[in-house]
Structure formats: structure tokens, C-alpha cells
Amino acid sequence: MKTIRLSIIGFGAVGQGVARSILSKQGYINKQGINLCVVGIADSGGCEIDDKGIDLMGAITRKKQTGTVATCAESAFDLISNVEHEIIVEATPTNIKDGEPGLNNMLTALNSGKNVVTSNKGPLALRFSDLKEMAEDNGLFFRYESTVGGAVPIFNLVHEAMAGNTVIGIEGILNGTCNYILTRMAEERLPYELVLKEAQELGIAETDPTYDVEGIDSACKLVIIANSIFQDAVTYRDVDITGITKITPEALELASKNNYVVKLICEAGNGTLTVAPRLVPKRHPLAVGGTLNVASILTDLAGRITISGKGAGSIETASSILSDVLHIARNS
Amino acid sequence: MIVSMTLELKDIPGQLVLALSPISELHGNIMSVVHQHEEKTPRGTIPVQITFEIDQRVLDELIERLEKSGVRVARVGEERLRSSVSLVLIGHIIHSDIGDTIDRIDSTGFAEVVDLSLSMPAIDRTSSAYLVISATGEKELKKSLEILRDVADKKDLLMIEPIRLNSEGA
Incomplete structure (x- = not known):
């Protein structure tokens, strides 16, 4: 049995989802000859470190009761640089201004010889090529499947299953909150403000929804796609962004009468990066409803491949993280 | 021809x-x-x-x-107008002179607004329109879209275009 030691940096919904899925899939993973051992967990309050393996259920319970996982005063930086392990799972919240604290966590990890798996979009939207280069220079893995499309495996699909194809373009819906709002507005003929409020009450939209509804989150994901799939060294500032706040129920109704739905579509291809509301024919594979995400990849050999699935959620995101972790475990 | x-x-x-x-x-x-x-x-x-x-x-x-x-x-x-595109406009469509907006396309000689439906829910709310532009060919259609994009930008209208790569359907 190969033991792979990892740390989880950031213990919110995603970090806890990773812990839960490692717990529930332990037997399944062991059968593949791999033993995942979490030796450290960090959140903003501090760390828990145990080189024999942390009691994950205990950590989740403590986080719930006290608000932090911390049992010692060490920082995430100490955990990443001083505790021996192979993989850090970076799951701190996305910050699009300077990428912190995720960016520094990732740089520290790559500098101290640790592979990085992340769900954090901010550092990738700002410094993708630096991070990738650093990982390559140090012979380390840098994987980020869960940053785009949640559970939908876009990067693994393109880089592995579709290896040999040249990707001509990608179009997709990469923000579940916007998709939910537009779907509800069209179905119920309700104005934007009302549906936004409903989404906030359901926990689908944040109290400050700017990041989602102005297309910023979608743009970050598009930047990661552009860097990873098109090898374009672009950043968030290179995306032409239009959000959904001006869309009226009447516009959706007019579109519907003519067999269209309106979706916030991310487009990459032809050297342009756009996030904007678009008309999608009702029976088109991109016309998915609710909070679903979808990506349609146009390639030279395979033609068009479209995948859709859950774009958010603690366990769904952990699914992508776990696949990255297992990829490293099998190949290192 | x-x-x-x-x-x-x-x-x-x-x-x-x-x-x-x-x-x-x-x-x-x-x-x-x-x-x-x-x-x-x-x-x-x-x-x-x-x-x-x-x-x-x-x-x-x-x-x-x-x-x-x-x-x-x-x-x-x-067969003059062979390529068509559907669009949605949102904003103060009437008060930003809808006649002028349509004229900008029609006056090109290679493209026309061939269909237009409007929805105006209330005086103080923004209007929405669905329109179809037809042009003599794909290149001309692209040009007319560029013109309309520019007009929409100046008149502060949100213009919703169809998806591009995948527009021909599944």
C-alpha cells in the first residue's frame, strides 16, 4: 500500500467536503493500493497537525463547535513548509484582487517540494503561468480540476481523454448562481431583483452577489480555461465581461417565444475571451437549467463534446479534488 | 446576384x-x-x-x-437577404430613438431589420426587444452586427447575441 500524505488548507465547505469524501471513500481508495493520510488541516484560526493522520470526523466536529479546526498555534505557512507531506489541497476562499492567501500557500508549497491541488480560482486567474512554470521546474504536479465547473471534469477530459485533439473553442455556462437566476426568471416571469432575493434565501447566491451576477466568477474560470487549454498567458483583465443584472423577464419571454433561452455564456476561442448573456436555442445542449454547469468543447478530431453537471457544492467539488489527488497518488 | x-x-x-x-x-x-x-x-x-x-x-x-x-x-x-440573426435588446429602446437604431441597419443597403417585437412593461422600466436582422451574406451580417453593437453601446442598450461556435445546433 502506497501512503500519500496530504494537508488541507482552508476548512470551509470545500475543505470539509474533501475530508468527508476521504472518510467515506477510504475503503474504495485502499482497494486501489493507496492510503490517503491527512497530516495537517489549516483554517484562518490555526492548524491541527498529526503526522500519524488526523481524526477527520473529530476535526469537522471541532470546526462546527468552536468555529476553528485549530489545536496548535502554527500557521498554514508553517504547516506547508515544515510538515513532511506530498500534496497540499488548497481550498481557501477565492480572492480576485491579489489571490491571497491562496497564492502564497501555493507558492510556498511548490517551493518546498509539495504537489498542489486546488479549488481556489483567484491565484490561477492572476498568476497561472507562474504557478504552472514553478511546478514544472520543480517536477511537481499542479492540478486544479475543481476550479472550473465544480464536479464537471473539463481539464481531465481535454488533457487526458481527448489528448491529440486541438481545441478550437469552448463555450459554456460556468456559474450556477446566474444559471439559476436566469432559469427562474424565464420560468416564473419574475424580475431579476426578486429572483436574486429568492436565490439568496436558498443559499444559491451570496449576500453580496456581485462576484457571480457581474460575471466576475465566470471570467476567472474562463481565464483558467484559456491558460490551461489554449496556453494563452492571459489574466482576468483580458476578459470582456457583461453580467446579467440588466436582463428583464420581458426579454426572456420574447426570446422564449422565438425558441431561445438566455444564458450567461463563457466563450474562449479565436483569441477572444468573452462572458456575456447569449441567446441559446432551446433544444441546444448548452441550454441546461437550474444551477447546472455545462461546457461544450469544439475540437478538430472529435468534433463537439458537451458535458454538464453540478458546478458547485461541497461534495461535488470534493469529487474533482479527489480525482486530482488520486491522479498524483497513482503517478508519483 | x-x-x-x-x-x-x-x-x-x-x-x-x-x-x-x-x-x-x-x-x-x-x-x-x-x-x-x-x-x-x-x-x-x-x-x-x-x-x-x-x-x-x-x-x-x-x-x-x-x-x-x-x-x-x-x-x-x-434572393437578396440570405443570412439572418436573432437578437435581443434591453434598455431605453424607444427613447433612444428606435427609428434611428433600425435606420442604421437598413441604410447599409446590405442588411435590414426584418422582424421586431417590443415589450414595454411600464414607463419607468426598461424595454426589451427581439429583432431579426437579415443581410445579403454572412460577411454583411457580421458587419451589420458590428454597427448595431456600436449603436447599442452608445445608447446604453444591452445587446444579447446568439452563441457563436455552436450556433448551428446540436
Whole structure:
């Protein structure tokens, strides 16, 4: 049995989802000859470190009761640089201004010889090529499947299953909150403000929804796609962004009468990066409803491949993280 | 120019070739042929719809050649606007002079607004419009979209265009 030691940096919904899925899939993973051992967990309050393996259920319970996982005063930086392990799972919240604290966590990890798996979009939207280069220079893995499309495996699909194809373009819906709002507005003929409020009450939209509804989150994901799939060294500032706040129920109704739905579509291809509301024919594979995400990849050999699935959620995101972790475990 | 013609052929073998060869002789580029064998006219002839691209100067010559060979030319029409796109506009569409917005497209000579539906929920709320623009070709359509994008930007209208890569459907 190969033991792979990892740390989880950031213990919110995603970090806890990773812990839960490692717990529930332990037997399944062991059968593949791999033993995942979490030796450290960090959140903003501090760390828990145990080189024999942390009691994950205990950590989740403590986080719930006290608000932090911390049992010692060490920082995430100490955990990443001083505790021996192979993989850090970076799951701190996305910050699009300077990428912190995720960016520094990732740089520290790559500098101290640790592979990085992340769900954090901010550092990738700002410094993708630096991070990738650093990982390559140090012979380390840098994987980020869960940053785009949640559970939908876009990067693994393109880089592995579709290896040999040249990707001509990608179009997709990469923000579940916007998709939910537009779907509800069209179905119920309700104005934007009302549906936004409903989404906030359901926990689908944040109290400050700017990041989602102005297309910023979608743009970050598009930047990661552009860097990873098109090898374009672009950043968030290179995306032409239009959000959904001006869309009226009447516009959706007019579109519907003519067999269209309106979706916030991310487009990459032809050297342009756009996030904007678009008309999608009702029976088109991109016309998915609710909070679903979808990506349609146009390639030279395979033609068009479209995948859709859950774009958010603690366990769904952990699914992508776990696949990255297992990829490293099998190949290192 | 692109021409669409309805021809009437006698119900005997070899008539379709008779109808098509003058078009190629005059360097026309045939784009589609719809041969409705089961739909006879009261005269007992078979109607055929042909669309082709041809130099306008040889059109009369073509019609003459067709009639001489016994093919009846029932209808000749110019297929001017061949490419279309659907759009949605949101904003103060009326008060930002909708007439001018449409004129900007119509005045190009190669594109027209061929359909328009409006929804104005209340005086103090923004309006929404669905419109279809047709143009003489794909290139012209692209150009007309660029014009409208510019107009929408200046008039602070949100313009929702169709998806691009995948627009032809599944």
C-alpha cells in the first residue's frame, strides 16, 4: 500500500467536503493500493497537525463547535513548509484582487517540494503561468480540476481523454448562481431583483452577489480555461465581461417565444475571451437549467463534446479534488 | 446576384438537364435544386425551384435560352437577404430613438431589420426587444452586427447575441 500524505488548507465547505469524501471513500481508495493520510488541516484560526493522520470526523466536529479546526498555534505557512507531506489541497476562499492567501500557500508549497491541488480560482486567474512554470521546474504536479465547473471534469477530459485533439473553442455556462437566476426568471416571469432575493434565501447566491451576477466568477474560470487549454498567458483583465443584472423577464419571454433561452455564456476561442448573456436555442445542449454547469468543447478530431453537471457544492467539488489527488497518488 | 427561379418542366426524361445546363453555360453557380416530381401544375408540367448565383448582365440571356429550349420560366426573384440573426435588446429602446437604431441597419443597403417585437412593461422600466436582422451574406451580417453593437453601446442598450461556435445546433 502506497501512503500519500496530504494537508488541507482552508476548512470551509470545500475543505470539509474533501475530508468527508476521504472518510467515506477510504475503503474504495485502499482497494486501489493507496492510503490517503491527512497530516495537517489549516483554517484562518490555526492548524491541527498529526503526522500519524488526523481524526477527520473529530476535526469537522471541532470546526462546527468552536468555529476553528485549530489545536496548535502554527500557521498554514508553517504547516506547508515544515510538515513532511506530498500534496497540499488548497481550498481557501477565492480572492480576485491579489489571490491571497491562496497564492502564497501555493507558492510556498511548490517551493518546498509539495504537489498542489486546488479549488481556489483567484491565484490561477492572476498568476497561472507562474504557478504552472514553478511546478514544472520543480517536477511537481499542479492540478486544479475543481476550479472550473465544480464536479464537471473539463481539464481531465481535454488533457487526458481527448489528448491529440486541438481545441478550437469552448463555450459554456460556468456559474450556477446566474444559471439559476436566469432559469427562474424565464420560468416564473419574475424580475431579476426578486429572483436574486429568492436565490439568496436558498443559499444559491451570496449576500453580496456581485462576484457571480457581474460575471466576475465566470471570467476567472474562463481565464483558467484559456491558460490551461489554449496556453494563452492571459489574466482576468483580458476578459470582456457583461453580467446579467440588466436582463428583464420581458426579454426572456420574447426570446422564449422565438425558441431561445438566455444564458450567461463563457466563450474562449479565436483569441477572444468573452462572458456575456447569449441567446441559446432551446433544444441546444448548452441550454441546461437550474444551477447546472455545462461546457461544450469544439475540437478538430472529435468534433463537439458537451458535458454538464453540478458546478458547485461541497461534495461535488470534493469529487474533482479527489480525482486530482488520486491522479498524483497513482503517478508519483 | 443570387437568383431563385421557378421553372416548369415537361414530364418527359432529360428535362432537368435541359434546365440546368444553360445556367452552367453562363457560369452560374447552382446552390440548390428542389424538384417536386409529385406536384404537377394544372398544365401537367413539373415545377422546379432553383437557386443560383449569376452575373446580373446575363440573366435576360439565360431566360431567353431556357424558354427557347422549352422550359417555362414561371417566376424569377432575387434572393437578396440570405443570412439572418436573432437578437435581443434591453434598455431605453424607444427613447433612444428606435427609428434611428433600425435606420442604421437598413441604410447599409446590405442588411435590414426584418422582424421586431417590443415589450414595454411600464414607463419607468426598461424595454426589451427581439429583432431579426437579415443581410445579403454572412460577411454583411457580421458587419451589420458590428454597427448595431456600436449603436447599442452608445445608447446604453444591452445587446444579447446568439452563441457563436455552436450556433448551428446540436
